[in-house]
Amino acid sequence: MRRILIVGAGQSGLQLALGLQAKGYDVTLMSHRTADEVRSGRIMAPQCLFPTALRHERELGLDFWTARAPRIEGLGVSVAGPEPATGGRTRVVDWLGRLDGCAQSVDRRVKTAGWLDTFAERGGRLVIHAATVSDLDALAGRYDLVLAAVGRGELASLFGHDADRSPPHAAPRRALAVACVHGLGPCPEHPGLDAVRCTLVPGAGELFVVPTLTLTGRADLLLWAGLPDGPLDVFRETTGPGEHLARTLELLERFAPWEYARATEVELTDANATLAAGRHAPTVRHPVARLPSGGLVLGVADTVVADDPVTGQGAGSAAKCAASYLASIVERGERPFDETWMRAAFDRHWESARHTTRWTNAMLGSLPxxxxxxxxxxxxxxxxxxxxxxxxxxxxxxxxxxxxxxxxxxxxxxxxx
Structure with missing residues (x-):
């Protein structure tokens, strides 16, 4: 039985670990938090999986929340007009497109904790430890394949910058602020239909409203993606969840009053339902890292392809990467997971990921x-x-x-x- 070590228990790491486990591999998964710690912690960067990514979960039997999470059947886009001197912005563009299938958003505290429990219940070896480079260096020789699904930090820094594939953005392009709320009213433009709603505010950033499933049931995410140091980037100095929500609503009233009209009765779903994050420059890294002792590590998802979160592709890209790597690993059989194979496995994923990277980068600048x-x-x-x-x-x-x-x-x- 081939032994595989996966460091990182996000969408890609857990999906890949559970998929390999189901195929009969001996999988060790390293997570820096237990399932209970995840459940009781702060909300993480929100995710929404569209039909293709959801299909990968469904094929592995991991779509545990399909019946409970809102069925998102459309994408609504508005473009805010200029701010008049007397206040009261209006929309210069508004439309709703239908998806081919449904998307769903599940609070990562719910999904990550649930999948961690499932991995352990199915006999997987779960190690609770924030792995370092020296840890991997000591462990790598015990495994046929080592994968890092860590996104950022010391382990991610092992993977060198790929200038040819990376976007031309050397600095962070968006600052994210999210609040998860109960009590958002229905959207009058499409009553009875759940949709992700995006408001483009030229020169300032974007607002996303996403129906989701959280710890306390059905909810909605109010997410501002602001240009750094712009009028939407006002969450760094908030003193607590209450002030965070108040600022969220103030921005809604000023920049998207059509969304504010249905948010006047909202309240946070729980004490940990706010987050200010997202200051990370988009980049593509080389997929294979070499440890000090010579061992090789294959990077997974945003460890090597870190797109800006503005297009909401993070979790979907992670799911697609995990599915692609799973297929490559299984097809390899008993042959060694050498550097040539690692690079080929990444190139297979990049054939899809490059389109996401290009589109996301296009949406970061002024739209032509x-x-x-x-x-x-x-x-x-x-x-x-x-x-x-x-x-x-x-x-x-x-x-x-x-x-x-x-x-x-x-x-x-x-x-x-």
Whole structure:
């Protein structure tokens, strides 16, 4: 039986560990927190998995919360107009695109804790320890394959920067602030239908409203993604959850009053339901790291492809990476997991991940005119809205029309007739 060590118990590390466990591998998983510590801790960066990523969970029988989590069937996008001198912003664009299938968001405190318990119950070896480079150096020789699914920190720094694949952003591009709330009213534009709603505030950032399942049941995430030092980047000095929520609502009233109108009765779901985070520069790293003693480590998900969270692709990309690596590991059989194989396994994943990286980087800057034209066309032509929404699930489709003005115009013309 092949022995595999996975360091990191997020979406990718746990999904891969559980998938390998089901295939009969001897898996050791290192997590820096127990399941109970995760459940009782602060909310983590929110996640929303779109249909493809959810399918990977379903194929492994890990979709434990399908019946309880809101079924997200659409993506709504608004573009806020300029702020008038007298207040009261309006929307210059508003549309709702339908997904091909449903998306779902589950609080990572619920999912991570649940999967940690499942891994242990199924006989997996769970080690609670914040692993260091020296730990891996001492352990690597005992395993056929070592994988790091850690995102950032000392272990991530083992993986060198890949200048050819990395975005041209050397500094963080967004500061995130999230509050998980009960009591958000229904959206009048699509009553009875759950959708992720995104408001683009030119020159300031974005607002996301995401139906989710949390520790206390159905809830909604209010997430601001602000340009650093801009008008939405006001959460670093908050003194507690109450002030965090108050600032969230103040920004809603000023920049997205149509969303504020349904948020006047909200309250935090629990005392740990706020988070200010996200100050990490997007980067792509080389997929293989060498330990001081010569052992090799394969990077997983955002250990090596760290996209900005502005497009909400983090958890989905992690799920896709875990699925791709699982297939590569199983197909390898009894042959050694050497450096050549490691690089090939990453390249297989990169064929999909590169599209997410390109799209995310495109959304970080000022949107070009042809993209704004696409947004406007979506407001009056449902096929355009649906295609943009479904591109969130599969960003490779954007290659055909999103990045080039001529192709965008040709596409819209074909829809308009």
């Amino acid at each position: 005119g042809h993209v704004l034209d696409l947004m406007a066309a979506a407001a009056t032509h449902q096929p355009v809205a649906d295609r943009l929404a479904r591109g969130v699930d599969d960003p490779s489709d954007f290659e055909d029309f999103f990045y080039d003005a001529e192709r965008a115009e040709t596409y819209v013309s074909s829809v308009v007739g």
